[in-house]
Amino acid sequence: MASLPNGAAAASSAAGGAPPVDKEVDFANYFCTYAYLYHQKEMLCDRVRMDAYHSAVFRNPHHFRGKVVLDVGTGSGILAIWSAQAGARKVYAVEATNVAEHARELVRANGVADIVEVIQGTMEDIVLPEKVDVIISEWMGYYLLRESMFDSVICARDRWLNPGGVMYPSHARMWLAPIRSGLGDKKMEDFEIAMNDWNHFVEDTQAYYGVNMNALTKAYRAEHEKFYLKSSIWNNLHPNQLIGQPAVVKEMDCLTATVEEIREVRAQVTLPINQDRTRLAALAGWFDVHFRGSKQNPAVEEVELNTAPDENGGTHWGQQVFLMTPSPRVNEGDSVNVSFSMVRSKENHRLMDMDITYELHEASGRKLPAVATKIFLE
């Protein structure tokens, strides 16, 4: 997970006829934060994430013993070191940023420098001396696909994975669920406060310091609607905020997924409401990934990394909350038909633009008019 500047112009997607990636911009806007240990630490502190990868590797040593492993985006080097400890013959640990230096040091200090070779460079550019049996990577962004790092894993897989090789993780899913939540009220409050500040400039009978600011009111409102109301909200929800059944909006086999398939995700799902006298305040999105090995070479023990709402606190990915305004009253037995699309932003291929249309079907048979919203996953 990387912090990306809101709406910053960054690289465009290189795959499938899209304009080529501007690497300098991509380094300035995307890779920069990963170079810092404080940022790697945030991921190292996520115990749900760490436990899942650790269990996946050490409960399935047959995938690693005597094998050649590629770690895409090694960061601190942790997954590469585990792969070596699990018995890999050779591990190529590829990292774009200067954190590669720290990874090298950690590899040396943990006595696996004869097995792990840290290579600084982007996955797309580097050349390996041999094909690999396993690709391990922690590539997931908010709501799975933000950051578009899975493109680099696909590139690695298509260039370097031996036939019959195994992906870690092997499968991924995106989920969507209806929630009740006070988050929308807080957002509205912040929005009104910000709008009121502006209104002070405009309502002043005297011009503000001699300048009539009203000409910019419309632009200011549009900007603030985008950042306050139309951007998704990061949150670690409590499971009791869910008011209905979650549904899968995307499933991926990491061994066969293509960039085309993830550049645009579209789905239509029905979400049954299972609580009475509440409001559909928002939809929440999260993901899970699985470590199952492959059909030819399955895991002895399948491991799941789940970022769903969790009463024990969840993960650094949290969930993404997409506010529904207006938020209709709902009751048990109602259902919400959702038509969902998530497409890469034109300005920055690592951010996502979402279109969500929801239509409430009441248990009584009454159907409310469909409401369409545009939301930015930034």
Ligand SMILES: C[S@@+](CC[C@H](N)C(=O)[O-])C[C@H]1O[C@@H](n2cnc3c(N)ncnc32)[C@H](O)[C@@H]1O
């Ligand atoms: C989410 S972090 C994971 C770090 C480490 N593997 C871990 O699990 O703690 C992703 C890392 O991949 C690196 N990265 C992303 N895209 C890359 C690419 N195309 N080539 C090389 N490194 C990349 C980033 O700089 C970052 O350090």
